[in-house]
Amino acid sequence: MMHIYPGALHIHTHHSDGTGSFPEVIAAARAAGLRWIIVTDHDTLVGRSFAGWHDDLLVIVDYEITPDRNHFLALNVDQVVDNALAPQDFVDEVYQRGGFGIIAHPDEQIRNSFKDIYRWDDWAIDGPRQRDGHTVGLELWNLMSDWGEHLTQRNKVLNVFIPRLGLSGPTPATLHWWDRLNMHGRRTFGVGGVDVHAFKHRVPWGTIEVFPYRWMFGTLTNYLLLDTPLAASNAQQATQQVYTALAGGHSYFANRLDGEADAALFYATRDDQRWNIGDSPTVAAGPLTLVADVGRRALVQLIYNGRILARGKRTLCQQVNAPGIYRLEAYHGGRPWLYTNPIFIH
Ligand SMILES: [Zn+2]
Numbered sequence: 001m002m003h004i005y006p007g008a009l010h011i012h013t014h015h016s017d018g019t020g021s022f023p024e025v026i027a028a029a030r031a032a033g034l035r036w037i038i039v040t041d042h043d044t045l046v047g048r049s050f051a052g053w054h055d056d057l058l059v060i061v062d063y064e065i066t067p068d069r070n071h072f073l074a075l076n077v078d079q080v081v082d083n084a085l086a087p088q089d090f091v092d093e094v095y096q097r098g099g100f101g102i103i104a105h106p107d108e109q110i111r112n113s114f115k116d117i118y119r120w121d122d123w124a125i126d127g128p129r130q131r132d133g134h135t136v137g138l139e140l141w142n143l144m145s146d147w148g149e150h151l152t153q154r155n156k157v158l159n160v161f162i163p164r165l166g167l168s169g170p171t172p173a174t175l176h177w178w179d180r181l182n183m184h185g186r187r188t189f190g191v192g193g194v195d196v197h198a199f200k201h202r203v204p205w206g207t208i209e210v211f212p213y214r215w216m217f218g219t220l221t222n223y224l225l226l227d228t229p230l231a232a233s234n235a236q237q238a239t240q241q242v243y244t245a246l247a248g249g250h251s252y253f254a255n256r257l258d259g260e261a262d263a264a265l266f267y268a269t270r271d272d273q274r275w276n277i278g279d280s281p282t283v284a285a286g287p288l289t290l291v292a293d294v295g296r297r298a299l300v301q302l303i304y305n306g307r308i309l310a311r312g313k314r315t316l317c318q319q320v321n322a323p324g325i326y327r328l329e330a331y332h333g334g335r336p337w338l339y340t341n342p343i344f345i346h
């Protein structure tokens with residue numbers, strides 16, 4: 001029996017450049033139906049006192065290492081690592097302290113009135129020097145970054161009111177990087193980050209908020225797949241369960257603006273055995289069948305080592321006998337909607 005927990009990560013409060021308080025963020029996340037959130041203010045853990053269960057919402061407080069560029073979400077670390085270190089050095093420091101992390105908004109290209117370029121400069125840095133089986137995360141899709149990159153003087157009013165016009169999903173370069181890393185044995189898990197700040201802008205008719213927490217929590221949602229339910233009476237244990245599922249790539253994410261994705265399925269099977277997203281079955285004992293059902297009308301693509309292997313409408317069933325990296329993408333109404341982490345077949 002698998003347990004699916006929707007949650008959001010990459011969240012800012014007024015402890016850095018967000019506008020909301022923890023109680024506001026928590027109320028918004030609960031209203032959006034999330035079961036866990038990871039708050040990542042800039043270079044501070046001052047919000048840690050809010051970590052723990054808040055009714056049925058697990059609040060995890062980590063931080064984002066934020067030099068001028070090269071931002072890194074540092075997870076499961078008890079001290080704030082110096083953001084003046086070179087990127088390779090702060091990544092190493094996070095892992096040496098027992099943590100792990102996620103490379104944030106790696107592929108920013110555009111500077112405009114709304115944002116600067118905060119890209120990950122050196123893509124040769126893709127994790128700690130001492131890899132030792134550790135995994136690293138890649139923020140494949142950052143909602144505010146995607147939206148901000150599309151903003152122009154001409155479209156800005158329209159895009160504030162119809163935000164999805166300013167979204168195009170993960171960049172091809174980011175997806176290629178991710179696939180290449182996994183093909184070369186550098187285990188990298190993908191996530192969608194909201195990067196919510198709820199910036200308030202004064203306009204002639206009042207104030208607009210780009211975008212409120214409650215709305216943002218209805219966008220990029222990461223669904224964790226767990227064998228056992230989150231420990232309801234032990235927040236520390238539940239937090240470790242979230243970290244383990246993320247680091248192991250036992251998750252997928254979707255933009256809920258284009259539909260809920262809590263019924264999505266992607267697994268490998270042979271006889272009565274089954275392997276889920278993030279697992280590593282072998283074809284040495286015979287071919288496997290990959291089965292997908294995203295739960296709603298959507299174009300489904302099975303990606304094998306970075307290339308489209310098969311397409312389907314809502315469902316897909318493909319026998320495979322070659323080792324490699326198999327993952328799923330789904331498009332709803334032509335819009336990028338859902339991305340799973342790979343099943344690693346060896
Ligand atoms: Zn950032």
Ligand SMILES: [Zn+2]
Pocket residue numbers: 010012064195
């Ligand atoms: Zn951020």
